[in-house]
Amino acid sequence: MPELPEVEVIARGLNADVAGLRIESVEVPGLTRLSEPAETLVPKVVGRVIERVRRRAKVLLADLDNGSTLAFHLKMTGRVVHGPKRVAEKHDRILFFLSDGSLLSFADMRKFGYVRCFPAGELERWDFLLKVGPEPLETAPEVLAERVVKRNCAIKALLLNQSVVAGVGNIYADESLFRAGIHPETRGSRVGRARAVRLFTELQAVLRQAIAENGSSISDYVNAHGDAGAFQNSFNVYGRKGQPCKQCGGTLQATTVAGRTSTFCPACQRRR
DNA sequence: CCAAGCACCTGACGGC
DNA sequence: TGCCGTCAGGTGCTTG
Numbered sequence: 001m002p003e004l005p006e007v008e009v010i011a012r013g014l015n016a017d018v019a020g021l022r023i024e025s026v027e028v029p030g031l032t033r034l035s036e037p038a039e040t041l042v043p044k045v046v047g048r049v050i051e052r053v054r055r056r057a058k059v060l061l062a063d064l065d066n067g068s069t070l071a072f073h074l075k076m077t078g079r080v081v082h083g084p085k086r087v088a089e090k091h092d093r094i095l096f097f098l099s100d101g102s103l104l105s106f107a108d109m110r111k112f113g114y115v116r117c118f119p120a121g122e123l124e125r126w127d128f129l130l131k132v133g134p135e136p137l138e139t140a141p142e143v144l145a146e147r148v149v150k151r152n153c154a155i156k157a158l159l160l161n162q163s164v165v166a167g168v169g170n171i172y173a174d175e176s177l178f179r180a181g182i183h184p185e186t187r188g189s190r191v192g193r194a195r196a197v198r199l200f201t202e203l204q205a206v207l208r209q210a211i212a213e214n215g216s217s218i219s220d221y222v223n224a225h226g227d228a229g230a231f232q233n234s235f236n237v238y239g240r241k242g243q244p245c246k247q248c249g250g251t252l253q254a255t256t257v258a259g260r261t262s263t264f265c266p267a268c269q270r271r272r
Numbered sequence: 273c274c275a276a277g278c279a280c281c282t283g284a285c286g287g288c
Numbered sequence: 289t290g291c292c293g294t295c296a297g298g299t300g301c302t303t304g
Contacts, residue, residue: 003297033280034299058298075298077282091282110281112298128299153275162299169297218297219284238297259277261295 002074004136004167005210006229007055010080013224014062014104015053017082022049022099023064029088029095034114038094044068044117045096057132057166067120072106078113080106081226133165136203144203145196151188155199157258158188168203170260171216171238176203177264178237183271184262185255190272209234237263 002010023045028038035041048064055061060080062070072080085103088095094115096104106115118126136144144165148158158164159173168176177184179202182195191199210216215229218239222228232239236246241254245265254263 006297073298075280076296108281109283110296112280151274157275160298171297216297258275260298 002078002215003058003169003172004055005172005207005231006215006223007058007060007074007167008211009215009229010224011053011055011060014060014080014082017224018050018062018098018102018104019052020049021102022047023096024099025097027088027095027097029092031093032108032111032114034112035093036114036116041094041115041117044119045070050098056129056135057162058169059128061123064117069118069123070115071118071123071126072115073113074108075110075112075114077110078106078108079222080104080224081222082224083226131163133161133163136165136167136200137207139165141197141200141204144200145193148188149191149193149196153188154185154257155182155188155191156184156260156262159203160258160260165200165203167207170262171235172203172206172210174238174263175206175236176200177262178269179206181268181270183269184257184264186272237265239263 026042026046031038048066050062051065052063060072064070082102082104085097085101091107091109092105093108094106098104147164148155151158156173156177159168176199180195180199182191182199210231213229213231214223216231217228218232237252240252241263243252245252245268248265248267250265250267252263253266254261
């Protein structure tokens, strides 16, 4: 569910809340198949102080005081929330009880998400981080454009490909393509350098705006305090199939690209 | 190597 | 009511 802006908002909120707190105990109501087993995970984190919480791509990273790092991937429905101590709820996967009496919880209805702890020095060797592309907000649009203009697959698929650019998912891919006036099925090689630069400039703008509005909430997303975001109210195309284009008044259409629903305006995003 | 398609899960919603 | 098909902020593995 969460894309770059949502994970960024969660990371900032958590960092403000839990940095400096010690993990006193851990409860594991049921980790997912993709997570590290509780038997190896729990001993690595109990007694450790959380030094900092940050984000890379769509992964939430909590650095601990012995150099190890807890990594959470929320996938479609994962939530990481910090709040008062409470009893376990239905979709809770792992609960971290902290030194100020508060609780850091990871819940995931669909069980696609995972949590792992990388000992000091091992995070850098994690396959996911070795393959993932540059951060779109820390990379010049011209540099990002170079990564797509020679590729033959659909520009929408390239935006979703985490090794091309990190952190973009279905919402922000569709929204940035609309802002740049590019049809989602256009091949990377047919976009052209100038329009590709425009695309990544618009991507940066939409990501920054979404972060400023606390992310987008469709059904599951909440920030580190359990609050919904507001950017879903600003969508131009995502989830608006059949509704009027905010730019030209025409009817928005949807097609499937890279296995994902892609909503676009056939007039503002002409195929070339 | 690249592109496409499905698998992994649970729940919500619409149609009959 | 209930059953069935469809769809959902993402990746990762297999297949061609």
